[in-house]
Amino acid sequence: MSLYTHTFTVALHDTDAAGVLFFGHLLRHAHDAYEAMMADRGVSLARILAEGEVHLPIVHCEADYGAPIRHGDVVEIEVEPRRVGDTSFTLLYQFRVDGRPAASALTVHVSIDPARNSKSPLPNDVKLIFINAD
Amino acid sequence: MSLYTHTFTVALHDTDAAGVLFFGHLLRHAHDAYEAMMADRGVSLARILAEGEVHLPIVHCEADYGAPIRHGDVVEIEVEPRRVGDTSFTLLYQFRVDGRPAASALTVHVSIDPARNSKSPLPNDVKLIFINAD
């Protein structure tokens, strides 16, 4: 179940001297897709961070690289929910170039109460995104 | 005379612990605007680089920072040509948040023949972008 499709064009600064997307930048683009998906569902990550009542740090990430992604490629990132719990959620990102799978990434987020430095329930507006996705 | 308006939303990774856009990332976004403007006019910087007959390296850049640019801000970059010559061109980038000027940047590009490592005339399709802008 896709929550959102985020599209970007690979910029010169995304690439390295090997002529392809530097592997670490894939995670940056995954996070852009996550922020865009949240905004599309009416949730501002900037507002959540500024209010400071809850943090949603990433505690784990993974990425798999298939086809090379090159300068000028138009990349579509499909954002899908995985394993949504009371205090955490996992997102999967499918990267496609010209409709063909090129890479995937995964981020695991936990909900933290920064004042207590302990796990806290996911904010309702965030949880609703994933409930509605089912 | 504006060639193009490029829009982006300030991502978490654009900001730093001071809570605002890290100054160096402004130049990255200026370059994204430059690439998007070129693509909009039918010129692919990726193709120019891949063909390798001409390089358009930046030999000078500047930026001025006015209002802070924050996480989640929607930023418009107006790209304008300045001082277009036979072997070089200068672009000015006006950054606005909510319609108000927030920063500006400037890049000076020269046209180089990589085989001879010497200046070479601007490619016609690049020059036409600026001629049509007058």
Add this chain to the structure above:
Amino acid sequence: MSLYTHTFTVALHDTDAAGVLFFGHLLRHAHDAYEAMMADRGVSLARILAEGEVHLPIVHCEADYGAPIRHGDVVEIEVEPRRVGDTSFTLLYQFRVDGRPAASALTVHVSIDPARNSKSPLPNDVKLIFINAD
């Protein structure tokens, strides 16, 4: 078995508006540690890429985040080999701040013959790094 310890200080641009190292930048620092380890063992990744006879792209990466890593923190990255084969190798990176574990990362590299776009044996000087590590 540690191959190398790479040390860096968390710069302002490494952090984000949440006040901590942006998760994606951890992979960039892991790659810096990989390049520094190779150079320390007499192998230049820049030379390998420039010669073009073999590429060592990353096909998988992972990272786990424990304690927050903050602006100004001095971070030590211990680079350890994992699962070294004929055409691939895996590296583990242990991140410590003030001697305490803060994060870990893992990269899987395959050896590719770019002319044939097929797997090729690891270059001898690269393989020797890992054999000597046993």
Add this chain to the structure above:
Amino acid sequence: MSLYTHTFTVALHDTDAAGVLFFGHLLRHAHDAYEAMMADRGVSLARILAEGEVHLPIVHCEADYGAPIRHGDVVEIEVEPRRVGDTSFTLLYQFRVDGRPAASALTVHVSIDPARNSKSPLPNDVKLIFINAD
């Protein structure tokens, strides 16, 4: 008058598909040199930011690019003070590869009282760095 020499090796992620340091990353390295210089003189930019009594944002920057800077190059950045005033200072960065000038950059910093959002005197420990430099 040099305040500090900062050295770094150009990493793969510093380069782009044109095979050289992406121009915007030069400013990132200049800022690293600024932070390292401050730390060398006993001033922690991280502490200044965390205390929040004064901010030292960059209001202007410039860079000039001469020789290409490539993957694996060992770069020395000489940090020199320029135009130090009561509420601002300017730093010049000379980039050298193998002892030869390759690029230069310049940053102008102002001292701001974030509570009042107005200019404030430079912190004494910061000002002393530049007074001692004369």
